[in-house]
Amino acid sequence: xxxxxxxxxxxxxxxxxxxxxxxxxxxxxxxxxxxxxxxxxxxxxxxxxxxxxxxxxxxxxxxxxxxxxxxxxxxxxxxxxxxxxxxxxxxxxxxxxxxxxxxxxxxxxxxxxxxxxxxxxxxxxxxxxxxxxxxxxxxxxxxxxxxxxxxxxx
Numbered sequence: 001x002x003x004x005x006x007x008x009x010x011x012x013x014x015x016x017x018x019x020x021x022x023x024x025x026x027x028x029x030x031x032x033x034x035x036x037x038x039x040x041x042x043x044x045x046x047x048x049x050x051x052x053x054x055x056x057x058x059x060x061x062x063x064x065x066x067x068x069x070x071x072x073x074x075x076x077x078x079x080x081x082x083x084x085x086x087x088x089x090x091x092x093x094x095x096x097x098x099x100x101x102x103x104x105x106x107x108x109x110x111x112x113x114x115x116x117x118x119x120x121x122x123x124x125x126x127x128x129x130x131x132x133x134x135x136x137x138x139x140x141x142x143x144x145x146x147x148x149x150x151x152x153x154x
Contacts, residue, residue: 002045006034010049020050024060028067037068065119072115073108075153078132081118084125089141093129096143100150113154 002010013026027046031038038046038061040054047057061067065078079085079094094105097116101109108115124130127139131146133153138145 002031002042002049003034006030007049010046014050021052021056024050024052024057025064025067028057028061028064032067037071039069065117071108072117073112075114075133077114077116078119078122079105079116080120080122080124080128080130082121082125082128085129088128090129092143093131093141093146096146097150100147114150 009030010023010027013023013030014020016026017023024046027050028038031042031046035042043057043061044054046052047054050057058069061069068076077097079090079097081090081094098104101114101116103109103114103116105116105118119132122130122132122137124137124139129141130137130139131141132138133149138149
């Protein structure tokens with residue numbers, strides 16, 4: 001069940017649109033901001049507020065790679081696996097991160113510190129390989145600078 005604060009924030013977003021459905025992404029972001037992810041129960045609650053079906057809200061939630069439909073770690077690593085990043089050494093970066101953290105794509109470290117996810121493009125092809133950690137964008141990645149970056153996120 002959504003909290004009163006979450007509902008209030010969603011209703012504020014709804015005011016920005018001619019139709020409640022227009023606030024779907026914003027509503028998902030509100031819930032994720034408060035909870036870290038969007039559960040099936042939250043999808044149902046959002047659907048009720050926005051006059052949408054559960055399936056409609058879920059289809060929006062699953063379309064966007066930065067809306068998380070299961071619990072994630074405190075720090076979410078989005079590693080670009082697009083063609084430019086692939087050509088520029090993404091695979092060695094992935095292997096290093098995976099080995100260092102002991103997780104593969106879609107997994108979270110046992111301590112809940114990191115979740116590692118692929119993303120198809122970060123729009124930084126001329127500075128590949130690239131990744132995001134939370135809302136921070138990094139490019140021209142090397143194994144050496146990835147080690148330093150990961151240490152900065154506790």
